[in-house]
Amino acid sequence: CPPVDMDLSAFNLAWRPDLEKDASGLGLALASRWVDFFSLEKDESRRLHLTFSVEKVFDQPVPLAPPLAAHRFYRLIRPTPETMAACGQRLFHHIKGINPDTKTFHPARLAALTAEGQLFGALAETESGEVAGAAFCIPEEGRLLRGYGPFIFTDKDRRRMAEDLACHCLERVGRKPFSGVLTRIFDEDCFPEKFYIPAGGHAPSGTKTAWHFPLCDDAGGLLHYTANIADFIDTTVTRQDLPRKKILMESNPCEAKGPGVFSSSLNRKEKKCRMRPLLAGEDMEANLEAHLCWFQEEGINLCEMYLDLAKTEEASLLPLLSKKGFSPTLLLPGGGSLGDLLILEARMGQKGECA
Template sequence: MLSLRIPAEAAFIPTAMTFADTAARGLGLDDRSARTLMLATEEVAAYLCRIGLHGHAIAIECIGGGYFIEIRITLPVSHLQLRAFNLTARLDLNDETDLDQMGLLLASRMTDRFHITRSEAGHLILHLIKEYSYPEIADDQLEEIPATGDQFRVEVADPARIKWLARSVVRHYPSTHYPPSFRYPGKITDMVAAGACQVLVAVGPGGELLGGLAWQWIGDKTVELFGVYLLHHRHRPEIAGELLETCLNSIARTSALALLCRNPTEAVPDGYLEALTAPDVQPTALFRLLYEETGAVVWSHPELVDFLRKEYRRLFLPRDIQTVTDDGETREPHSVLSCEIDRHRRAATLRPLLPGTDCRDNLAEHLSLFAREQLQSIYLELDLGHAWQAVFVPAALQLGFVPRLILPHAGQADLVVFELVAGA
């Protein structure tokens, strides 16, 4: 990690730009992407100078993630108008306040991902992320794979077999059953090298690839499983069982509290994982608790309490549900949502970054955009570990979102996944 601390003065903006550009290139980002990240940093630094933070310091850090570069900017304030980071943001060029936000709008469009957190001192931290460029799998790369023999072994995948598995899974399975990174074999290989993902493969006696699975962390307490994938031996449950057993043994040596599989394949053997979704919810999600549940506190809007109580009873998860109400306290006017779009699946997932009194309007604007983009599967994830996220519940329900499942320990506490239901 490289770091820089500068005064919030216009004279130091070039210093911030040079730092972001040089650090990103030094950590492996290509020239074009590094320049984009540099310009995003410039816009944020300039905005902070324009709004009158003179006398304060801006901390900028550059972090290499193996397959991405992150610029982390600690803002010397606890509250700031950041509505320009919404995907649907539209600014009035005749409004001086909106003109101040223009730099933030540009910065948000220059990066691949961003999120907002708070420091221990309560200051806002802006995370700007730019991923390395990787070629996507081409149709002519998806060749059929011959399979011979009945014996097999399960092993940690080397880079060549990681890419082989990714190409094979994209060919044999629908996009709902694998992460988007599988469409970029170089990316998933770098993710494994950086420790952001793990891949196991089943290999035949001649070295042929028979199947595999992958998993990655969601937050600090939960692991998400992708698979199990069987290629030419889908009738052999012993391969799937050995893959899953090896995966569980590996995860059991970590600090993970739960294993989740939101889109399991039909190859997942019985007896290893339990149903996470109710019987009438499709597609089925599975999970397994890796340690005995000792309970936790979660925060909920009153309109969501009945769903939570029912699901927690069904899943035998002890939770202390604390309700969040509006007692007239002052609230920020504008909310901020992050948006992850998967165009292959025609799906989008929204996650709150900041609350505001415009929650319903903000959600509605995003839904209008998704309708124009012809996205068919729309989800909203709320973290029950953050009381402020409860403000989004009434707006979500009014706009047709329905709570579908709880993901234990997948955030600060549990996550609730809402799905937009047509005609609701």
């Protein structure tokens, strides 16, 4: 059968067929209100994947773990649900001084992720069987792993233990089908920076430098950008020592016909969303504005935009995003499907505008 052109505009979360008849949205927007997480993504075969999920609630009280016994040595082990639960009991309280959002580190949640094969890492176990440190990764959408740690629960051998944990954690994910490990939460006094590269400046959503460990060989490539982020690109590419052919584009948006589509991942519990261009169209500015207004109505506080800078149609959106209040925060080598992944962030303001 010959291919049939479809109107994909209904795949936008902010799609509204008739504003006079329906001011609340239809389809995916309504469906997304009944779940904790919603995602629309396109794979390498250009097939669309819709994901709806409701997170299990882990709200059991977490008692404070007893102090670690004095130890002479430690060994590195792979996490099991049982050892990760023991680690989580210490980490849950340890993390309060680093990140106020402790829900991610609930012992029952970490144990469940380990049992499901969704947590990779290493633990430092002392001769008495206690967990004295941890470093681990959890997959995010797409090809990116979110790194956590190293976290060290003892005052002894902190830097050496942190290096051992980071090294073994990265070795565990080295052959998995991911582009890299992005780490933002860790113990600052012993973080082994020599294993990572800085992913960019300070993000508006935090105060720490983000660190990235690429998992793919970097053979160089094209990096498209526009004048409004030239300083960020020059600084970051130089700092990361990337072999790139930088191409400064005109500010005019990429010409396209028909409606555009943004892929959206919505996390209602964390009040944040992630967007990426799925299909270029002639209505990208109005489409983006509609999404931002809808996110504001839904109580979303933080919006991230992911752009693959090897794709001209995505890089051409940079002036529009700057106009809407987005700022570049991270550049991840090889993080896109074809090239480097640029992450921009914007805080939601009033009436869908970005603060």
